[in-house]
Amino acid sequence: xxxxxxxxxxxxxxxxxxxxxxxxxxxxxxxxxxxxxxxxxxxxxxxxxxxxxxxxxxxxxxxxxxxxxxxxxxxxxxxxxxxxxxxxxxxxxxxxxxxxxxxxxxxxxxxxxxxxxxxxxxxxxxxxxxxxxxxxxxxxxxxxxxxxxxxxxxxxxxxxxxxxxxxxxxxxxxxxxxxxxxxx
Numbered sequence: 001x002x003x004x005x006x007x008x009x010x011x012x013x014x015x016x017x018x019x020x021x022x023x024x025x026x027x028x029x030x031x032x033x034x035x036x037x038x039x040x041x042x043x044x045x046x047x048x049x050x051x052x053x054x055x056x057x058x059x060x061x062x063x064x065x066x067x068x069x070x071x072x073x074x075x076x077x078x079x080x081x082x083x084x085x086x087x088x089x090x091x092x093x094x095x096x097x098x099x100x101x102x103x104x105x106x107x108x109x110x111x112x113x114x115x116x117x118x119x120x121x122x123x124x125x126x127x128x129x130x131x132x133x134x135x136x137x138x139x140x141x142x143x144x145x146x147x148x149x150x151x152x153x154x155x156x157x158x159x160x161x162x163x164x165x166x167x168x169x170x171x172x173x174x175x176x177x178x179x180x181x182x183x184x
Contacts, residue, residue, distance in 0.1 A: 005066030009051040009074050012081055017046050017073075025073060029080025032121075032141040036072055039065050044073075051077075079141040086150045089133040092157075092165035097126045097134045104136065108157040108167070116156070122149055135170070 011017055015029040023038040038044055042065055043054040053070045055062040078084075090097055096107040104116040104124055118124045122140040136153065140146040150169070159166035159174040168174060 003067075005053055005055065005063075005070045007070065009053075009070065009077055011046070011049045011051060011077060013049075015077060015080055017051050017077070019044050019046065025076075027073070027076040027080055029077070031080050031083050034076045034080060034142060036069075036076060038069050042066065042069055044069075075143045079143055083139055083141055084143050084146050086138045086146055087170040088136045088138070088150060088153060088167055089170050090136070090167055091133050091159065092163075095134060095157075095165075096128070097136050099124050099126045104153070106153075106156065109165075114156055116153060118149060119145060121145060136167075 015027065018026045018028075020026060023040055023042070023044070025036045025038055025044060027034045027036075041056055041062060043056070045052045045054070051073060053066060053073070055066040090106075090108070092109055094107065094109060098105045099118075102118040102120060102122070102124060104118055104126070106114040106116060108114060118138075121142060122138055122145065125137040125139075127135040127137065138146055138150055154167045154169070157166045159168045159172075161175065161177045162179050164174045164176060166174075
């Protein structure tokens, strides 16, 4: 049995989990509503404020999906109650970030500014303090979408290994290379 898959998901008060037709799970909570389509072989039951995920056989495919869907549903329950937050920092001289609504304006050392549209499900905030790197703070209910947007922003200027300049997550460690050694 999957250790993750057999663990029940505790549903906090104020959150409702419903299993619809075609195995679509809907999770509603104080912060929003999320839907997840589940494979037709996986069985989802809501019993006494707990969500149980069961698999029909011990096939490799069923075992893989058992833990996967349990983790996805657990992330949705956490998302509609607490939400998820990601912080990124811009390391480099002249790197700036500003936002107007859900539009992010980034100056990342290119000849032009990059205008990045953030999906409406995610809230974005920028923070610029004197003596510190500019920060981008992303908050949302959907963990998958939040991670995808953060990865896309990071891909606009990945941290390079010689000076460490670029867009990185707060707390991320960039391994630096020695670089070219001096002549004779």
